[in-house]
Amino acid sequence: MIKFISNNVNQTEDLGKRIASVLKGDEVIAMFGDLGAGKTAFTRGLACGLDFVEGVSSPTFAIVNEYSGKFNIYHFDMYRITSEDDLYSTGFYDYLDNGVLVIEWSENIEYALDENTIRITINKTDDENTRIFTIEGLDEYEVVIS
Ligand SMILES: Nc1ncnc2c1ncn2[C@@H]1O[C@H](COP(=O)(O)OP(=O)(O)OP(=O)(O)O)[C@@H](O)[C@H]1O
Ligand SMILES: [Mg+2]
Secondary structure: OEEEEEOOHHHHHHHHHHHHOOOOOOOEEEEEOOOOOOHHHHHHHHHHHOOOOOOOOOOOOOOEEEEEOOOEEEEEEOOOOOOHHHHHHOOHHHHOOOOEEEEEOHHHHHHHOOOOOEEEEEEEOOOOOOEEEEEEOOHHHHHHHO
């Protein structure tokens, strides 16, 4: 488990970039954390690190946005996904192994995540610009990431 403290949105984007640099192209990155935690900011950095520099925003209505960079990136927002049928219809299972999946509101699809999933939990703090990141599944890259 890696702990990382971000003191502003740029540091969160940079963390996303560093994590991008260790990806092989078929990872599932499950993000946990409240509204405004920084899930989309992190994903923006990650996509940038994979050479996708156009707009990245929460796919709240679309459920999934696709970006193409060094790898295909599937950016999910599971906020409205409340059943396994819903999840199935997003194409989640078809995208697995075909690119990097980055998932906001993974709380809603916990049952669909396997043991290889990279888990990133973002906690807010009393300071409005400080976030605590807990990263599970990337311990071997700790030197690069933190
Ligand atoms: N250290 C930080 N890291 C990330 N964002 C921060 C930080 N400090 C302040 N912020 C602000 O918090 C907000 C994070 O927004 P973002 O859209 O990334 O959150 P989110 O977790 O995707 O929320 P939602 O669940 O609504 O999609 C932005 O307004 C950003 O400027
Ligand atoms: Mg978001």
